[in-house]
Amino acid sequence: MTVDRPAPADPRAGAPWRSRATIPVARGLAAWRDLVRIGEAGAFPVLDLAIRLGLAQAFWVSGIVKASDWNAALFLAAHEYPVPWMNPVLAAWLGVTVELAGPVLLVLGLATRFAAVPMLALALVVQYAYLPLDTNLLQAALFGWYAVMGAGPISLDRRIGRGVAATAVPLARPVARGFAAVTRFAGPPYLLVLRLWIASAVFVAGLAMTDAAPLGAAAAFVGSVLVGLGLAARPVALALVVLVPMIEMTTPHPADALAWMALLGLVALRGPGALSLDTVIGRSLLRRFPAMRDMPFSALADRPHVVIVGAGFGGLAAARALRHAPCRVTLIDRHNHHLFQPLLYQVATASLSPADIATPIRGLFRDQANARILLGRVTGVDTVNRTVLIGEQPVGYDHLVLATGARHGYFGHDEWEPVAPGLKQIEDATGIRRRLLLAFEHAEGTADAARRLELMTFVVVGGGPTGVELAGSIAELARHGMAREFRTIEPAFAHVLLVQSGPRLLPTFPETLSAAAARALEALGVELLLDRTVEAIDEAGVVVGGKRIAARTVFWAAGVVASPAAKWLQAEADRAGRLKVGPDLSVPGQPDVFAIGDTAWSEAWDGKPVPGLAPAAKQGGAYVARVIRSRLDGRPAPAPFRYRHLGSLATIGRREAVADFGWLRLSGPAAWWLWGAVHIAFLAGTRNRIAVAFDWFWAYLTFRRSTRLITGGDQG
Numbered sequence: 001m002t003v004d005r006p007a008p009a010d011p012r013a014g015a016p017w018r019s020r021a022t023i024p025v026a027r028g029l030a031a032w033r034d035l036v037r038i039g040e041a042g043a044f045p046v047l048d049l050a051i052r053l054g055l056a057q058a059f060w061v062s063g064i065v066k067a068s069d070w071n072a073a074l075f076l077a078a079h080e081y082p083v084p085w086m087n088p089v090l091a092a093w094l095g096v097t098v099e100l101a102g103p104v105l106l107v108l109g110l111a112t113r114f115a116a117v118p119m120l121a122l123a124l125v126v127q128y129a130y131l132p133l134d135t136n137l138l139q140a141a142l143f144g145w146y147a148v149m150g151a152g153p154i155s156l157d158r159r160i161g162r163g164v165a166a167t168a169v170p171l172a173r174p175v176a177r178g179f180a181a182v183t184r185f186a187g188p189p190y191l192l193v194l195r196l197w198i199a200s201a202v203f204v205a206g207l208a209m210t211d212a213a214p215l216g217a218a219a220a221f222v223g224s225v226l227v228g229l230g231l232a233a234r235p236v237a238l239a240l241v242v243l244v245p246m247i248e249m250t251t252p253h254p255a256d257a258l259a260w261m262a263l264l265g266l267v268a269l270r271g272p273g274a275l276s277l278d279t280v281i282g283r284s285l286l287r288r289f290p291a292m293r294d295m296p297f298s299a300l301a302d303r304p305h306v307v308i309v310g311a312g313f314g315g316l317a318a319a320r321a322l323r324h325a326p327c328r329v330t331l332i333d334r335h336n337h338h339l340f341q342p343l344l345y346q347v348a349t350a351s352l353s354p355a356d357i358a359t360p361i362r363g364l365f366r367d368q369a370n371a372r373i374l375l376g377r378v379t380g381v382d383t384v385n386r387t388v389l390i391g392e393q394p395v396g397y398d399h400l401v402l403a404t405g406a407r408h409g410y411f412g413h414d415e416w417e418p419v420a421p422g423l424k425q426i427e428d429a430t431g432i433r434r435r436l437l438l439a440f441e442h443a444e445g446t447a448d449a450a451r452r453l454e455l456m457t458f459v460v461v462g463g464g465p466t467g468v469e470l471a472g473s474i475a476e477l478a479r480h481g482m483a484r485e486f487r488t489i490e491p492a493f494a495h496v497l498l499v500q501s502g503p504r505l506l507p508t509f510p511e512t513l514s515a516a517a518a519r520a521l522e523a524l525g526v527e528l529l530l531d532r533t534v535e536a537i538d539e540a541g542v543v544v545g546g547k548r549i550a551a552r553t554v555f556w557a558a559g560v561v562a563s564p565a566a567k568w569l570q571a572e573a574d575r576a577g578r579l580k581v582g583p584d585l586s587v588p589g590q591p592d593v594f595a596i597g598d599t600a601w602s603e604a605w606d607g608k609p610v611p612g613l614a615p616a617a618k619q620g621g622a623y624v625a626r627v628i629r630s631r632l633d634g635r636p637a638p639a640p641f642r643y644r645h646l647g648s649l650a651t652i653g654r655r656e657a658v659a660d661f662g663w664l665r666l667s668g669p670a671a672w673w674l675w676g677a678v679h680i681a682f683l684a685g686t687r688n689r690i691a692v693a694f695d696w697f698w699a700y701l702t703f704r705r706s707t708r709l710i711t712g713g714d715q716g
């Protein structure tokens with residue numbers, strides 16, 4: 001048996017990855033690179049979209065006004081800003097077309113360069129005569145940005161551009177190549193000219209301030225030199241964004257000040273370009289510290305190996321937070337996708353399709369050179385030889401993070417699982433969807449009234465968030481989702497019961513919100529059986545509080561047990577099988593083995609157990625990555641892990657939800673909108689966000705559920 005050990009070192013790895021002299025510089029560079037990437041990935045897309053919206057709106061308003069009063073449009077083209085070499089009628093047509101089509105394309109980020117050039121030309125033709133030179137130049141610079149650099153990440157060009165270029169659309173490939181060449185060759189000189197212009201404006205503004213504010217003037221002179229040279233250009237541009245409203249870089253015109261801020265923001269977030277000292281220095285630093293390069297995985301053979309088992313919320317957070325750490329990361333999962341479990345019940349009740357809430361793990365790590373993904377089910381851990389076992393295949397580790405989550409538990413009644421499935425994986429959700437939809441189909445097909453009643457009775461066991469959401473969604477599907485589609489049965493008469501062993505639903509929420517959830521469910525027709533325990537479940541129904549309820553479809557949302565991680569390590573666990581971990585989330589006696597998320601048990605919530613929630617797993621993952629990074633860098637360990645509770649949310653149907661943030665408690669439609677926004681924001685991948693938002697919007701307006709597919713056979 002061979003242990004999965006690293007490949008031979010790649011000569012590109014250069015100097016050893018760690019030495020006393022290089023650590024502080026390397027750490028500083030890594031921190032700076034992280035900051036730059038956060039700016040580029042987080043703030044730049046938003047700024048870019050805001051600028052496009054701003055540029056588009058003025059044109060759009062003017063276009064609408066002219067289109068609705070064509071005589072005025074003709075008059076303006078003939079007398080206000082005539083183009084000597086063009087017939088006024090043609091000029092009016094062209095102008096209005098650009099003013100109406102340009103903004104739409106610019107906002108969508110579709111053929112952005114094609115839209116930006118005529119908009120720039122029109123702006124200059126129309127306003128050159130009567131607007132100050134500064135204003136015209138600012139507009140030219142902004143449209144120039146889009147003509148040369150194209151739209152940012154929130155645009156159709158960036159999303160579908162590569163795909164379109166690879167289609168059979170005539171000229172698509174040469175046009176795409178041409179655009180890329182424009183950015184590559186014209187981008188650096190454009191950015192240089194832009195910086196020099198900004199520098200001169202800052203310099204002139206400094207001159208104007210010398211008497212009144214000598215310190216401000218000195219800062220402006222230094223800033224202008226730095227921006228011009230492209231030295232520390234990002235932070236200087238950022239500082240100037242703040243200073244623009246204070247210094248007179250232009251005539252005191254609010255729109256001009258905004259345009260300056262937009263241009264400076266673009267330089268701050270996208271960088272000064274290749275023709276700058278920052279780029280020259282950055283390249284030489286990378287030559288000096290080759291370990292800072294994003295090297296291919298095979299070149300990292302001499303670096304410590306961090307193995308993360310489980311690509312759920314915790315595992316992903318840990319792997320991502322190690323992206324610039326001096327180590328190799330291997331992320332192992334038994335599935336090839338990361339699953340957004342909070343929306344599983346929507347797949348189970350035919351609101352969403354599986355692909356909307358699952359994202360291929362490899363795609364998420366496409367750009368993280370130090371990480372590799374292994375598909376496999378881990379079956380054990382050998383702490384003596386420091387390996388995890390994927391069946392027979394051992395994978396060696398220096399640091400191990402166990403993030404294998406939990407699965408549903410039946411309180412010692414595992415025999416209930418086949419008749420009362422729970423929700424944990426995609427297969428569970430599609431299985432529940434099959435049972436649910438088949439129950440209606442079989443009810444339609446039977447002539448036996450008693451059997452029909454059994455088929456149209458649905459029991460959900462467990463009144464926590466999953467049970468509440470599942471029961472509400474089943475009731476809504478029955479009431480609204482299938483109206484007028486059956487001829488023998490009326491789906492709206494389906495009987496949905498929710499059994500909860502405690503006196504109230506959502507026991508972790510405040511009582512007022514539990515009551516609000518109960519009212520919302522009852523309004524949907526769900527019968528609540530509170531303070532009642534399930535004593536038996538079989539194919540014919542359930543026994544609750546000594547009484548049998550005939551039901552062909554029972555779903556389980558009552559208990560969870562942790563993955564067998566504690567068994568693999570033969571370590572101490574709580575009653576739910578969660579591995580007990582220390583203050584730094586390492587396993588006692590195994591300092592290099594950590595456990596996070598649903599599979600771990602810690603009291604890091606101010607002395608209380610950390611809840612089994614996605615944010616807890618994410619926070620644990622990020623924390624463990626910090627511990628590992630500090631060990632790799634030889635730094636002191638961070639303070640013990642502390643879970644910060646961000647709040648709890650649960651939804652009931654299409655209008656109601658409850659939200660508890662401690663300082664704010666909400667129920668009703670406001671909580672529902674909040675719930676929707678939060679879930680869309682936290683989904684992995686833009687495609688999934690758009691797909692889910694669209695599906696919800698469609699279902700919201702039409703009551704239709706788009707994914708009512710019975711797959712995997714015709715047996716319930």
Ligand SMILES: Cc1cc2nc3c(=O)[nH]c(=O)nc-3n(C[C@H](O)[C@H](O)[C@H](O)COP(=O)(O)OP(=O)(O)OC[C@H]3O[C@@H](n4cnc5c(N)ncnc54)[C@H](O)[C@@H]3O)c2cc1C
Nearest residue numbers: 310312313314334341342378404405597598612613614617
């Ligand atoms: C139906 C449902 C609804 C929920 N709703 C919410 C909610 O609204 N809000 C909220 O905050 N939390 C919610 N949760 C809880 C939340 O999803 C979990 O707390 C969170 O997923 C825990 O993250 P994790 O990384 O510990 O484990 P998981 O996200 O479960 O990930 C575990 C990963 O490990 C992999 N794995 C497991 N065993 C092995 C193995 N042997 N070998 C290889 N890979 C393995 C799995 O495939 C999985 O990818 C919900 C959970 C469920 C089931």
